[in-house]
Each structure stands twice: as structure tokens, then as C-alpha cells.
Amino acid sequence: xxxxxRKPFIAGNWKMNMKPSEVKPFMAKLAxxxxxxRECEVAICVPYPLLPAAIAATKKIGVRVGAQNMSQFERxxxxxxxxxxxxxxxxxxxxxxxxxxxxxxxxxxxxxxxxKAKAALASGICPxxxxxxxxxxxxRGLTMERIAYQVKAALWGMEASEVRKVVIAYEPIWAIGTGxxxxxxxAQEVCSRIRKMIRGLYDGRIARAVRIQxxxxxxxxxxxxxxxxxxxxxGLIGGASLKPESFAAIxxxxxxx
Ligand code: 13P
Numbered sequence: 001x002x003x004x005x006r007k008p009f010i011a012g013n014w015k016m017n018m019k020p021s022e023v024k025p026f027m028a029k030l031a032x033x034x035x036x037x038r039e040c041e042v043a044i045c046v047p048y049p050l051l052p053a054a055i056a057a058t059k060k061i062g063v064r065v066g067a068q069n070m071s072q073f074e075r076x077x078x079x080x081x082x083x084x085x086x087x088x089x090x091x092x093x094x095x096x097x098x099x100x101x102x103x104x105x106x107x108x109x110x111x112x113x114x115x116k117a118k119a120a121l122a123s124g125i126c127p128x129x130x131x132x133x134x135x136x137x138x139x140r141g142l143t144m145e146r147i148a149y150q151v152k153a154a155l156w157g158m159e160a161s162e163v164r165k166v167v168i169a170y171e172p173i174w175a176i177g178t179g180x181x182x183x184x185x186x187a188q189e190v191c192s193r194i195r196k197m198i199r200g201l202y203d204g205r206i207a208r209a210v211r212i213q214x215x216x217x218x219x220x221x222x223x224x225x226x227x228x229x230x231x232x233x234x235g236l237i238g239g240a241s242l243k244p245e246s247f248a249a250i251x252x253x254x255x256x257x
Pocket of ligand 1: 177178179215216
């Protein structure tokens with residue numbers, strides 16, 4: 001479906017890497033190596049303690065900052081949790097939800113992902129909702145079943161006006177941090193099916209507006225091919241977002257010739 005309706009979106013996911021003191025030098029280097037004229041939106045999603053430094057260091061370089069999780073509760077007696085209000089107050093624009101690592105390490109369910117996504121949208125923070133099949137589901141041909149379930153559950157009960165703001169990241173679990181990337185055709189096939197699903201659940205206008213990223217060992221070598229696919233609107237980048245040069249090269253790859 002036509003790409004002209006959507007601005008490409010490259011987001012880094014630092015996961016549990018880097019320290020607060022490393023943020024400023026990283027962003028300074030990124031500003032130096034990143035293309036000045038960009039055809040995409042760029043964000044970096046960092047661990048909570050790095051948020052203030054990341055927001056301060058990205059103000060002048062046109063990079064937005066995201067969190068990697070948030071609480072589904074508003075405030076109060078929830079030890080160890082971080083609220084939306086806190087993220088908003090800092091100036092956070094995005095939040096990654098339902099990453100497969102959180103689903104695996106913290107037992108996050110589709111129900112929880114849906115509740116958090118709705119709360120984020122209501123507050124004005126844009127959720128990046130991750131979906132993806134396991135290696136076993138992939139080899140058994142169950143990819144689309146898994147993805148359909150996760151997408152429907154994540155969007156359950158959302159108004160069309162909210163869904164158009166959502167970013168969906170298709171991240172096959174077997175491709176995360178493994179160096180095994182889905183081929184551009186495989187990733188395109190799944191992203192196109194996700195878009196069709198959204199068209200079925202809402203309508204063509206909403207489906208055209210929703211941005212779908214690919215994530216899983218995306219790097220400066222494979223980014224151009226993946227990003228040239230008609231339904232892949234950007235990337236959610238793990239390992240390669242920790243190196244300013246690699247991340248900048250992926251950003252540059254959104255410029256299609
Ligand atoms: P890698 O790019 O390190 O494979 O990680 C992808 C990912 O999980 C981004 O959220």
C-alpha cells in the first residue's frame with residue numbers, strides 16, 4: 001500500500017545497555033555522523049535512568065526520545081514502576097510496548113500490552129507495539145497466526161483515531177540479536193499482512209496511516225533493502241543503534257533513490 005502517506009521512522013532500542021554518563025558523548029557523535037537532511041523521523045528508546053540525559057542531549061539534533069516500558073497504573077502504590085505522567089513530564093514521545101524480551105522476562109501479556117497502549121495514546125505518548133513469532137512458530141508455518149493474534153489483541157477496543165497513531169514493530173524473535181535477518185521479502189509479506197488486517201479491522205485510510213517497522217538484526221548492510229519494501233516504514237534497531245556510525249547509516253538508508 002502506498003508509502004507516500006507515511007514518514008519513515010527509525011527507532012533505536014538500547015535495551016539494558018549504556019550508562020547515563022555515556023549518553024552525551026554518544027549523541028554528540030551521532031549528531032556529527034547523521035545526515036543533516038533526513039527523510040525520516042528518528043527516535044532512541046533508552047532505559048529509564050538515561051531519559052533525562054537523552055532528552056537534554058537530543059534537543060538540538062532533531063532526535064526524539066522514547067522509553068522501553070511504562071506502568072499500566074496511573075500513580076500510587078506500585079513499587080518499582082514508572083508512570084506515564086513521569087515520562088510525559090520529562091518530554092518522552094514514544095514508548096516501546098510488548099517487546100518479546102519483556103514478554104519472556106516479565107511475563108507481559110497481550111492484555112497488558114493493550115492496556116498500556118491505550119493509556120499511552122490517551123496521554124499523547126506514541127506506543128511502538130512489538131509483535132513477532134518464535135523460531136518454532138516460524139518453522140512450523142504459524143507466523144501469521146501468531147502475528148494476527150498479537151495485533152488484534154494489542155489494538156482491541158481502540159478507536160480508529162487512536163490506531164492511526166500507533167507504530168507496530170514486526171520483530172521475529174529468531175532474528176533478534178542473532179544476526180539472522182528475515183529476508184526483505186519475508187518481512188514485507190508479514191508487514192503487508194498486518195496492514196491488510198488493520199484495513200479489515202478499521203478501514204483503508206487507517207491502514208495507510210499506520211507505520212510498520214521491521215526489527216531483528218537490522219544493520220547498515222541490510223537496511224536499504226528492507227526499507228525499500230512497500231509496507232516496511234522503518235526499523236526498530238537493537239545492536240546497531242549502540243554504534244553512532246551504524247545507526248546513522250541506517251537513518252541514511254531511508255533516503256530512497
Ligand atoms: P537487534 O537489532 O539487536 O536484533 O534487536 C532488535 C530488537 O529487538 C529491537 O527492539
